[in-house]
Each structure stands twice: as structure tokens, then as C-alpha cells.
Amino acid sequence: MPKQLITLIVNGRRTEVAVEPRWTLLEMVREELRLSGSKEGCGTGDCGACSMIVDGRLVTSCLMLATQVDGRDVVTIEGLAKNGRLHPVQQAFIDTGGVQCGFCTPGMIMAAKSLLDRTPSPTLEEVREGLAGNLCRCTGYAKIYEAVMHAANAGK
Amino acid sequence: MAQETEVREEEMQREYRNVGKPVTRIEGAGKVTGETIYADDMQLPRMLHAKVLGSPYAHARIKSIDGSAARQHPGVEAVFTPADLPEYKKNFSNRRGVIFPDEEVLFYGQPVAAVLASDPHVAEEALALIKVEYEALPPVVDPITAMEESSPLVRSPLGDVDRSEERGHVTVGVEQEEAEGKPSNIASQMNFKRGDVEAGFEQADVVVEHTWRSAVVHQSYIEPHSTVADYDASGELSVWTSTQAPFYIRDELSQTLGLPENKIRVTATEVGGGFGGKIYLQELMVAALAMAVRRPVKYIMSRKEDMLAATPAPQAVIDLKTSMTRDGKLTALKSRVVYDSGAFPGAPMLPGCLLVGGYYKCENLDIQGYEVLTNKVSVGALRAPGAHNVTFAIESHMDMMARELGLDPIEVRLKNAVEEGDPLPSGQPYPRIGLKQCLEAIAESEVWGRRNRERGTGNRGVGLAVGGWLGGLQPASAIVCLNSDGTINVTVGSADITGTNTSFAQITAEVLNVPLEMVNVTTGDTRTAPYAGMSAGSKTTYTVGRAVKLAAEDARQQMLEIAAKRFEAAPKELEMADGVVRLNGSDEKTLTFQRLGRLSTNFAAPFPAVVGRGAITTRKMAPGFTAQAAEVEVDTDTGEVTVLGFAVAQDAGFAINPLSVEGQMQGGASQGLGIALSEEMMYDSEGRLLNGNLLDYRMPTTRDLPPIEAIIVEVPSEEGPYGARIVGEPSIVAGAAAVGNAIADAIGVHLTDAPFTPERVLRALGKL
Ligand code: FES
Numbered sequence: 001m002p003k004q005l006i007t008l009i010v011n012g013r014r015t016e017v018a019v020e021p022r023w024t025l026l027e028m029v030r031e032e033l034r035l036s037g038s039k040e041g042c043g044t045g046d047c048g049a050c051s052m053i054v055d056g057r058l059v060t061s062c063l064m065l066a067t068q069v070d071g072r073d074v075v076t077i078e079g080l081a082k083n084g085r086l087h088p089v090q091q092a093f094i095d096t097g098g099v100q101c102g103f104c105t106p107g108m109i110m111a112a113k114s115l116l117d118r119t120p121s122p123t124l125e126e127v128r129e130g131l132a133g134n135l136c137r138c139t140g141y142a143k144i145y146e147a148v149m150h151a152a153n154a155g156k
Numbered sequence: 157m158a159q160e161t162e163v164r165e166e167e168m169q170r171e172y173r174n175v176g177k178p179v180t181r182i183e184g185a186g187k188v189t190g191e192t193i194y195a196d197d198m199q200l201p202r203m204l205h206a207k208v209l210g211s212p213y214a215h216a217r218i219k220s221i222d223g224s225a226a227r228q229h230p231g232v233e234a235v236f237t238p239a240d241l242p243e244y245k246k247n248f249s250n251r252r253g254v255i256f257p258d259e260e261v262l263f264y265g266q267p268v269a270a271v272l273a274s275d276p277h278v279a280e281e282a283l284a285l286i287k288v289e290y291e292a293l294p295p296v297v298d299p300i301t302a303m304e305e306s307s308p309l310v311r312s313p314l315g316d317v318d319r320s321e322e323r324g325h326v327t328v329g330v331e332q333e334e335a336e337g338k339p340s341n342i343a344s345q346m347n348f349k350r351g352d353v354e355a356g357f358e359q360a361d362v363v364v365e366h367t368w369r370s371a372v373v374h375q376s377y378i379e380p381h382s383t384v385a386d387y388d389a390s391g392e393l394s395v396w397t398s399t400q401a402p403f404y405i406r407d408e409l410s411q412t413l414g415l416p417e418n419k420i421r422v423t424a425t426e427v428g429g430g431f432g433g434k435i436y437l438q439e440l441m442v443a444a445l446a447m448a449v450r451r452p453v454k455y456i457m458s459r460k461e462d463m464l465a466a467t468p469a470p471q472a473v474i475d476l477k478t479s480m481t482r483d484g485k486l487t488a489l490k491s492r493v494v495y496d497s498g499a500f501p502g503a504p505m506l507p508g509c510l511l512v513g514g515y516y517k518c519e520n521l522d523i524q525g526y527e528v529l530t531n532k533v534s535v536g537a538l539r540a541p542g543a544h545n546v547t548f549a550i551e552s553h554m555d556m557m558a559r560e561l562g563l564d565p566i567e568v569r570l571k572n573a574v575e576e577g578d579p580l581p582s583g584q585p586y587p588r589i590g591l592k593q594c595l596e597a598i599a600e601s602e603v604w605g606r607r608n609r610e611r612g613t614g615n616r617g618v619g620l621a622v623g624g625w626l627g628g629l630q631p632a633s634a635i636v637c638l639n640s641d642g643t644i645n646v647t648v649g650s651a652d653i654t655g656t657n658t659s660f661a662q663i664t665a666e667v668l669n670v671p672l673e674m675v676n677v678t679t680g681d682t683r684t685a686p687y688a689g690m691s692a693g694s695k696t697t698y699t700v701g702r703a704v705k706l707a708a709e710d711a712r713q714q715m716l717e718i719a720a721k722r723f724e725a726a727p728k729e730l731e732m733a734d735g736v737v738r739l740n741g742s743d744e745k746t747l748t749f750q751r752l753g754r755l756s757t758n759f760a761a762p763f764p765a766v767v768g769r770g771a772i773t774t775r776k777m778a779p780g781f782t783a784q785a786a787e788v789e790v791d792t793d794t795g796e797v798t799v800l801g802f803a804v805a806q807d808a809g810f811a812i813n814p815l816s817v818e819g820q821m822q823g824g825a826s827q828g829l830g831i832a833l834s835e836e837m838m839y840d841s842e843g844r845l846l847n848g849n850l851l852d853y854r855m856p857t858t859r860d861l862p863p864i865e866a867i868i869v870e871v872p873s874e875e876g877p878y879g880a881r882i883v884g885e886p887s888i889v890a891g892a893a894a895v896g897n898a899i900a901d902a903i904g905v906h907l908t909d910a911p912f913t914p915e916r917v918l919r920a921l922g923k924l
């Protein structure tokens with residue numbers, strides 16, 4: 001299938017990629033850029049494991065086509081830690097036990113980061129609302145709520 | 157090997173430095189950064205992607221399959237119909253003995269053919285070009301109908317049924333009767349009898365009789381089934397797969413493909429959720445295809461395929477009759493327990509029959525179990541398989557009887573609760589257990605504290621239920637090595653699905669009396685690791701943890717012996733702390749672990765390497781019990797049930813890592829709440845799944861779940877490390893019953909069918 005050249009920023013770096021028009025953003029990132037931190041749990045927009053931040057907004061990357069991010073700014077889970085230092089949300093997930101199998105975790109952390117970018121001191125209700133698009137089957141969410149509240153406090 | 161130490165009273169009271177402390181997961185950083193490699197993240201040179209064609213019928217005969225057009229599709233490397241598969245030992249009586257059916261398709265979505273291509277899109281396109289001619293046969297979808305003599309048969313008769321996988325989840329010495337004689341849809345049955353139930357009903361002041369139904373539910377791990385396999389020129393098969401059971405897969409592949417076990421390397425990649433559902437499924441197909449094409453093959457189930465053709469947890473229909481005297485004594489229990497096994501045997505009838513009569517002392521029992529075949533996907537384990545279905549029944553009954561007699565639900569349960577020495581329905585006595593302690597703990601929870609306060613305010617109610625799980629038993633082993641710099645490596649063969657490797661680090665650090673950071677733990681593959689049973693049946697810490705403790709004690713002994721020789725002293729005159737061995741009270745006679753490491757690894761070193769070995773087997777169960785309380789609000793106009801609060805008390809024996817024990821309790825409880833509120837795989841009359849996606853199959857989201865309160869109870873087990881007992885599974889068991897009892901507290905009616913959807917609530921209220 002003929003490919004199309006797109007230019008975008010991925011985790012702060014300008015990148016050119018030749019993409020097939022049928023590729024999703026998730027597929028391009030995982031298979032072509034070989035950033036395998038974002039996960040595919042459903043491919044239909046229902047689980048949030050593939051969450052990324054595009055131009056500052058949280059998206060489910062399995063539902064976006066790669067061609068749609070031409071000229072845009074994409075942040076994946078790989079873009080959060082800086083110089084080997086974990087982002088406060090990442091650290092909080094470890095510290096509170098918000099990580100179990102880890103498969104929802106990259107998406108969950110992107111959703112939590114996006115929530116905290118918008119609402120730096122959320123209430124429990126706001127946390128529950130903000131993460132409603134991300135499924136976790138392992139934790140029952142209790143320790144994830146704690147992680148996000150914790151990260152919010154650490155950010156103050 | 158060091159002498160195994162029993163859990164002694166002094167040991168329980170000693171101050172521990174590592175075990176019993178909340179510790180974050182050793183693999184946490186990899187997971188939060190996305191660096192952890194799951195099976196789908198693997199890329200091998202020349203790797204092909206497999207896509208699978210599923211049957212559009214729940215029951216049919218394949219008249220012909222033609223893959224020629226698919227083979228012509230540009231980019232396709234190979235097409236496999238049943239006729240193209242390499243030789244393997246087929247067994248059509250077991251799901252894991254069939255790659256594609258030769259003739260008879262038994263459930264909707266059953267794989268019938270596959271395509272390989274280096275581009276997954278190409279493989280997908282080619283599936284549409286495979287021509288299959290089916291002759292549709294009548295599907296049997298409902299298990300109760302299937303039991304009727306007049307029912308059409310679900311399938312050709314069963315032959316050699318293998319129940320090894322189920323035994324990994326629950327290990328008790330009871331056999332079920334395999335069906336024989338006249339062909340029927342009943343795959344197996346069993347009966348437990350004690351006393352005289354009719355006499356028991358006579359003595360009672362209240363008799364309650366109902367039928368309880370629960371739905372087919374899916375494990376819904378977020379990572380679908382994922383496998384990569386390769387077969388190389390030297391005849392070695394490598395399989396990287398998301399599994400809880402690497403050694404089990406190795407053994408099965410060896411028997412089915414005819415390869416020796418030492419030529420098979422199964423690596424359990426990080427498991428993105430298993431919950432009993434990731435034991436052994438598509439690995440056989442992927443391995444066979446890789447052997448056929450001599451190239452690496454990757455197969456990742458789509459979510460839809462996973463819902464259609466993995467192994468969800470069964471629906472069950474429980475008829476239950478129980479009776480009680482005025483003072484709250486349970487006098488008789490009679491039950492017919494029917495599990496829908498789907499198209500192959502493997503339903504958890506045995507644990508269901510044991511647990512329906514296993515929570516309370518009862519002199520008169522009659523429990524009849526049936527495992528029934530239908531043309532639905534065959535079932536597997538989901539966290540304490542079969543337990544939630546029967547718990548829903550018995551725990552609703554306990555509430556109903558208490559209510560009719562005007563007794564307190566906790567008092568009634570405490571009065572009848574089983575204790576050490578009481579028999580299971582099979583007659584086997586319980587070892588030490590903590591059911592009563594869990595009830596006492598839940599009575600103190602915040603949620604239960606609101607029971608009387610919330611009464612009569614709007615449509616709020618608070619209810620509780622108990623649950624339990626017996627656990628699996630399998631041998632286990634471990635190796636603990638001293639490195640030349642004094643750090644410690646632990647190697648085990650168990651897949652880490654719940655944080656067990658972190659607990660093993662704690663155990664090793666405890667025995668060697670060092671900071672946790674000095675220990676690292678690896679799960680090896682089946683060619684490098686010492687044997688461990690499957691990570692199922694909640695037994696990993698209980699069994700492998702004990703082997704790790706022994707291996708660490710063995711390593712400790714070897715290190716002390718080296719030091720003893722150096723100091724010309726006896727090992728018992730030495731002490732070990734913080735990475736240093738010293739002669740009692742001496743400041744000069746010390747040897748660091750690093751020095752010990754060098755003395756046992758360097759060129760011409762005077763001592764052999766320190767390699768501690770631990771291997772155990774156990775036949776003693778360490779059952780885990782739980783008591784759970786729910787607070788709900790019922791909207792009587794819409795029928796919607798909102799969970800306002802939920803608490804879980806669970807006996808962990810000894811929580812080696814309270815942080816992960818709490819996580820297991822909260823996670824399992826959330827799955828129990830899904831079973832209670834919304835999870836149900838829905839099939840039409842033709843056996844087609846109607847909601848094979850994560851939007852229409854509703855597992856709990858953050859909107860549904862308040863923070864779950866976890867209360868750890870510790871009644872030490874007899875054989876577990878530091879008294880630890882099984883932990884992973886009990887937490888799922890009581891959710892449906894607890895919520896059902898809370899709903900009854902709110903609106904005065906018990907719902908008999910789970911999940912409690914708005915429609916069922918309105919029906920119960922007589923509004924539909
Ligand atoms: S994979 Fe994108 S939402 Fe599930």
C-alpha cells in the first residue's frame with residue numbers, strides 16, 4: 001500500500017514518518033516508531049490503554065488515524081520521564097501500589113497527567129470523573145485514586 | 157538443604173525487618189514508563205502475524221474449506237485449514253487438544269483456519285477469501301434445557317477428558333463421575349451427602365427455597381491473549397506468551413506436539429492481567445504454525461476474538477433449600493448446582509459443590525452437582541472459579557433466614573461458621589481458618605457501621621456476605637545465589653502475576669537479614685528456572701514462597717559454613733546482619749557478603765559457589781476466607797444501583813507485603829462488584845455472543861467504584877511462609893451476595909438473578 005509522509009513532534013522531537021493511510025496513530029507509534037509503551041487493549045476506544053496526549057488533549061490513539069497527526073504534537077508514555085527522572089504521576093503510581101499488571105498503567109498515567117494539567121488539585125469525584133475512560137481490571141481503582149491525589153499534592 | 161522451620165509462636169512475635177512491611181513492586185518503574193515488554197511488544201526477525209477465522213455458527217458441520225484464493229492474495233505467506241496443520245495429538249474431548257476442528261464446530265467464533273503474513277492487515281484481508289461451507293446443526297444454548305433428555309446433543313460424545321488444568325486452581329482429593337452410558341449433555345456429576353436433609357428441614361423454624369442464576373462473565377484482563385512462537389533449525393521450540401502457567405504449557409506442548417520437554421522453552425512474558433483465564437489456550441496453534449513455516453509467528457487476539465473464543469467463567473443455576481431453627485442454627489442444606497461448561501468439559505462444579513455447603517456447620521447436606529455442555533465457548537477459571545455463583549445462593553439464604561427470624565446477620569453467621577476441624581461437604585476436615593475472624597473484622601468496618609444509620613433513609617441499604625476459597629496445591633522450587641559483589645539473586649519458575657517476586661525478595665532479605673535492595677528476583681523460563689506449578693489457585697506465595705525461604709536458609713547455611721571455616725569457629729557462634737557475618741560479639745572477625753562472594757567465585761577461590769536450593773511439596777490446604785460489606789443506593793424509578801461504599805476483610809494468614817495484599821483484595825472485590833452490577837455475556841438463541849466488546853460488556857469503571865476499604869485479617873496458616881496463606885482469589889467471591897443483601901436491605905426484595913441490572917431491579921420491584 002502506498003505510503004504518505006507526515007511530519008510531527010513526538011515527545012518533543014520532530015519526526016518524519018512514512019505511514020499507510022489505514023494505520024492508526026497507535027499502530028504507527030508502536031510498530032513504526034517502536035515506542036511500545038502505549039498498549040492496545042481493545043482497538044475500539046473503550047479501554048483507554050492506548051491513551052496519548054495530542055496538542056494537549058487526551059486521545060485514544062487506537063481511534064485516530066496516523067495521517068490525522070500530521071503537523072501535530074504527540075506525547076506518549078515514553079515522553080514523561082525526563083533525564084531518567086520519573087514524572088511525579090509515575091512515581092506516585094509506584095509508591096501507592098497503583099500499578100499491578102501494568103497493562104492499563106501507561107494509558108492511566110497519561111489520563112491522570114492530562115487531568116492534573118487541567119485540574120491541579122482535583123477532588124476524589126473529579127479524579128473518578130477524569131479517569132472514567134480508562135479501564136483497570138486489577139486494582140479496583142482505589143490505589144489509583146490515591147496515586148493521583150498523591151501526585152496532585154506532590155505538584156503543589 | 158536446610159531443615160525447614162515450622163511457624164513457631166516466637167517466630168510470629170519476632171519483629172521482622174522485611175516481611176510484613178508494605179513494599180512497592182520491584183518491577184514498578186518498568187511498568188510506569190512503558191518499558192516493560194509484554195508479548196505483543198516483541199519483534200523478531202522474519203516474524204509473521206497470524207490472523208484467525210472464526211466460525212459464524214455455534215454448531216455446524218464443516219463440509220469443505222478452501223484456502224486457495226487466500227493463498228493467492230499478495231503478501232500472504234501461508235494459509236492453514238485443518239488439512240494443512242502439521243501432525244499433532246488431537247483430542248476432541250478437550251479444548252486444548254484441538255487447534256481447528258476436523259468436522260464439527262461447537263461454538264460461535266471457534267477458530268477454523270488461519271492466515272500468516274508479515275503485514276497483519278494483509279493476513280486479515282485474506283481471511284475473507286477463505287471459503288468454508290457449513291452445514292448448520294441445532295445449537296443448544298441454555299444449560300437447563302440441555303439437561304433434558306429430549307435435548308439435541310451439543311456435540312459428538314466425549315472420550316478422554318483431561319482435568320489437569322482445573323486441578324491447578326483447586327486441589328482436593330475428590331473425583332467427579334465422568335458421564336458414561338447413554339449420550340447426554342451432562343459431562344460429569346457428583347454428589348455429597350451427610351445426615352438426613354428431610355429430617356433437618358422438619359426440625360427447623362424457617363425453610364427458604366429459591367433458584368439463583370449468575371451470568372457468563374469474562375476475565376477481561378486488559379491485555380488480550382498474546383503469543384509469539386519460534387522453531388529453530390536445531391529443533392528447539394521457543395514460546396513467549398502471556399501465561400500464568402509456563403511449565404504447564406511446556407508439558408502440554410510436549411505431549412501434543414511430540415517434542416521432548418528439554419527442547420521447549422516457554423517464557424511467561426509479563427502478564428497484562430490473567431485472573432485464571434491465561435493458562436493455556438492459543439499457544440498450541442501458534443507453536444504448530446511456527447513449526448510448519450519455520451519462522452517466528454505472533455498471534456494477538458483482538459478484543460472481540462478474546463471475548464468469543466477465550467475461556468470466560470461459567471453461568472450457573474443453583475437450586476437451594478436451607479432451614480434454620482429460631483435460635484439461628486442451620487439444620488439442613490439441599491442444593492442442585494448446575495454449571496454451564498460450554499462446548500468442552502472444564503466447569504468448576506467440584507469447588508462449587510464444596511463451597512455451597514462449605515461455609516457453615518451443617519449436619520444434614522445433600523448437594524448434587526452437574527457439569528453441562530452447551531454450544532457456547534468453553535469456560536475457564538476466573539479467580540476462585542465457581543465460588544461466586546454458589547456464594548450468591550448460600551449467602552442470600554443466610555440473610556433471608558436471619559431476616560425472617562429477626563436475627564442479626566453477623567450473629568447468625570458467627571453461630572454457624574466453620575472452624576478448624578469442621579468437615580467440608582466431602583468430609584475432609586478444615587485446617588486452621590479465619591472465617592470467624594473475618595466476620596468480626598467486617599463488623600468493625602466503616603461500611604457496616606452505617607447499617608443502622610442508613611436504614612430507612614431513602615433507598616439505601618447495607619448488606620454483607622462471606623466467601624472463601626480452598627486453593628490449589630503443587631510442588632515448587634527456588635534457587636538463591638550469592639553474587640561475587642555480595643548481592644543476591646533469586647530464581648523461580650512461577651509467573652509473577654500479583655507481585656509475588658517482590659514478596660520473594662522480602663522473604664530472602666528477611667532470612668539473610670539484609671536490606672531489600674540487596675536482593676533481586678527473576679522468573680526464569682522453563683529451561684532455566686527450577687520447577688513451579690501454575691500461578692493459579694492463589695498458591696504462589698504459599699508454595700513457591702516456602703521454597704524461596706528454604707533456598708535462602710540453605711544459602712545462609714552455606715555462607716555461615718564458609719565463615720566458620722575462616723574463623724575456625726562453629727557456624728552457630730556466628731551472626732548475620734546487614735550483609736556481614738561476624739563471630740558473636742567480635743569486631744575483628746567479620747566477613748562481608750562481598751568478601752564471601754569473592755571467596756566462593758574468584759579464580760582459585762577456596763570455597764564453592766553459594767547456591768541455595770529449596771524444594772517443597774504440600775498436601776495441606778491454607779484456605780482463605782473473606783467477609784465483605786456493601787452500602788448501596790437504589791433508584792426505584794430507573795432501577796439503577798449505586799455502590800456508595802464497599803469493605804473487604806480477608807484472612808491473609810500473614811501479609812508478607814500488605815501493599816500487594818490490599819491490592820489483591822481491592823482488585824478482586826472490584827471484579828465481584830462487576831459480577832454483581834453489570835457483567836454479563838449475552839447470547840442469542842443461536843448461541844451468538846451479542847456484546848463482544850468492552851463497551852457493551854460492562855466492567856466497572858471509576859464512575860462505578862468508590863474507594864474499597866481493605867481490612868487485612870491474619871490467622872496464620874500451618875505451612876505457609878511466616879504463616880501466609882492463599883490471597884489472590886477469595887476477594888471476588890462475596891461481591892454479588894453482599895450487594896444483593898444490601899439491595900434487599902434497601903428495598904426489601906432479594907434479586908435472584910445476577911447481575912443486578914436496572915431491568916432486573918425494576919422487575920423485582922414489580923415495575924416491569
Ligand atoms: S486500545 Fe484504544 S481505547 Fe482500548
Ligand code: FES
Nearest residue numbers: 101104136137138
Ligand atoms: S494494573 Fe492491570 S489493568 Fe490496571
